[in-house]
Amino acid sequence: MKRLALGLVSVITSITLLAGCSTGSNSGSVTESSSNDGNMKEVVISVRENTWGARKDNFIEAEKRLNEELKSKNVQIKIDWWPGVGDDELILQAQAKKVADVFINSSVDIGWQLNAGLIRDVDWVGTSDVFKNMPKSYDNIMKYQNHYYGVIQDMDASPVFISRKALEGLGWTAAQIDELKARVDAGSFTFGELVDLADAAVKQKLVKVGFGVEDTRFEGWNYTFGNFNYNAEQNKMVLSPNTQKVYEFWYDALQRGVVTEGIADIDTDKAAELFIKGQLFAEFARTEFYQVMRKQLGMDDDLAGYEKWFKENAIWIPVPSVQQGGKPVSYSNPAMIYVGANVDDEKMPYVQRLIEHVLDADLQINHTLKSGKLPVTAAAQEDPRFQKMSFYKDHAYLIDFTKTRPAQMDYAVYMKSFTLGIDAILTKGRTASQAYELFKKDVQQNVPADSLIVE
Template sequence: MKKLAGVALTVVMGVGFLAGCGSKDDNDAAAGSANRTGSDASNKVVTISVRENTWGARKDNFLEAEKRLNEDLKADHVQVKLDWWPGIDDDELVLQAQAGKVADVFINSSVDIGWERDAGLIRDIDWVKDSSVFKNVPASYTDIMNYDGHYYGVIQDMDASPVFISRKALEGIGWTKDRIDGLRSKVDSGEFTFGDLVDLADQAKKKNLVKTGFAVEDTRFEGWNYAFGSYNYDASANKLILSGKAKDVYAFWADAKKRGVIAEGIGDVDTDKAAPMFVKGQIFAEFARTEFYQMMREANGMKDDIEGYNAWFNDNVVWIPVPSAEKGGKPVSYSNPAMIFVGSKVDDAKMPYVQRLIEHVLDPDLQVNHTIASGKLPVTPEAQEDPRFKAMSFYKEHAYLVGFTKTRPALPDYATFMKGFTLGIDAILTKGKSADDAYGIFKKEVKQNVPADRVTIEE
């Protein structure tokens, strides 16, 4: 149960050693270039330091955005130059920030806003509210970027959390093609519930059609919490909520474990392991992110055979949103999207150039370049109108989920809170504890380890 044993928590340490910073001369040069302006052939030069992130098309998009911004600025006799800093982990970001080394722009997770702000890494960017880039996005996107009354990040890409279900297993328990193809609409209307999904997994297991009922991406159980109406966070008060609804979630875990739908080692089956297992027909339902679609393509050996993979997918897989636990309820989705952050050293004079650079990174065609390279969804409706996006049937059909996708709150204590929740699950799976026992463990952990002013405990 190594995955269930805890949740990663960034620790801010007052340490002077700058891990991975390079030489003093290199650091001084980098720091100087971050804010230097000068002249180059009568142009004003504005240097913007960017932490390198090469996943998908992220770096390529910044390089193209630099070119497009400079075309815009020609008439103003201004040239922007990107100064690339190495990509580093969260602990090193903190260590370098303590010595004043903060890049102008970097990418991290949306859940990192709280601790990054408290550690002095990022500054507010309230221009997001009025940016034309985001004028047509769902309210959930602006909620993601907004924290404690200010905007602190720009959503860079997006995913949702569909449930991928074995079509062959459904056929094995007697479902017709029409019934399988109509499943998603029944989830959307609230006719098909989370409990119905558990029952199907139970049948597939009992008929030996699959080896595993449910598999889930690492410890991302929030989607299951949301299905039961347990959201854990009050954004208006910026507080965590320990709700009695968690008992319903634990009751599901206890029942699913008793029926064999969920195995003790569920937390050990990450998506890298689950993709080939699902392809082989060993998993009934995989709770994962959008990019699992692409991971299965690679597990199939069809990375460059899109047409062949789509045919395989249509024959072997059906996907749905996470169903509500209540009849007539709405489906749910959850995500942990990447954000573009602006470093705390960026002043108001440089900010307009940083803003326009970031806005170009989100040009519709560049977003779709990243979708193709990464398997993530673009973040604006304009990008979803790109012909290349429309030609990818799974992504096009899947995009409606983002309208109701929720994300992990950025409150720094959330990781500690979820560790307590996960310990309750661990007790059910490995120690045979009841749902009430698990809830008691959860409540005890929260009371002991989460500051009282950061959480509301509903007795």
């Protein structure tokens, strides 16, 4: 699972060195070459390799489909595969004038990549048939400073996975368990009630751990407490007193034993192991947690068997609101397809069609089956293979209100300060107010004033 590269912050200080850099070979304009059929226009598109899920396989198939489409125009596309590299290496290679035409990275990386001169706009996304009638959340994810800079490649949401067995142990009936998601959607079941259930499950020794979470920054908990740390209109981080409410939850949950001092060490794989063993009450993760458990159970080739296990052992809900009558929340950190800054307007239509074929409905589902991520278009969700997978099908509606980590340049620095506060609560015995003061001081010292709104 991709994590935000907090170590990238120091590298970004050298971004200005990249201004005006040009791509290496096989980038920019199209080239002419000869063929047995006469003059054939060959368009070489450099693509950084990404083999996770079906990403590379989908590009290979998209290349074949596009070449079939362009036969009558005597044009041939050729992908030039470049090695996949990390964020730091992207910058170093850009300084050496090596920028690929196409690469995949996180949605949160738009800001620094743009400032580094690595990417160009892809405003054709707004009129592409692929994204007709797309949810507003997609528009927010792919846009930055009023332009499209990325093409969403896959998607997830952040359901809460809850132990059905633990709820049964607490005396819940099957009907009560099955209607819980509807209660969360309607705002009649709150986050505080979920904390109370976890507390009871731990105290009654139905589970060993109350809450697990994919990382301690977990934006879902920020959002449910109204702590929206980014102002998109001004493209600034927000230092809000609401952060203390999130710290109060952490402090209370630790005191009650709902979370443990070592919660940061329970990564997604470990949480899946605990959940399968019936030792974890609730895991706050993303869509792919469903697939992680399936893999650990050895049921990759047994969908029916896994769905039976899942229905007997788990339920899922969106992250509930803290307010009665409030709306649930969800967040994601989706992958984006980026286009290199030196792809010119002559080459862009070919790059566009290649990317659009990567998002062909059947190819999206191929990736879903391998990665555990959601497909990104309504057409893909209509695929019979998707419709057969009840978990994916039933929670796809979360996409409509899923928020994502902001692409603002100083987000990583800001969140490093935020997690300092959580760590102070978990390991240093600090109160919520003490953690907030530590967070506030660190943010104001390290986030540039022109990138920060102080409420």
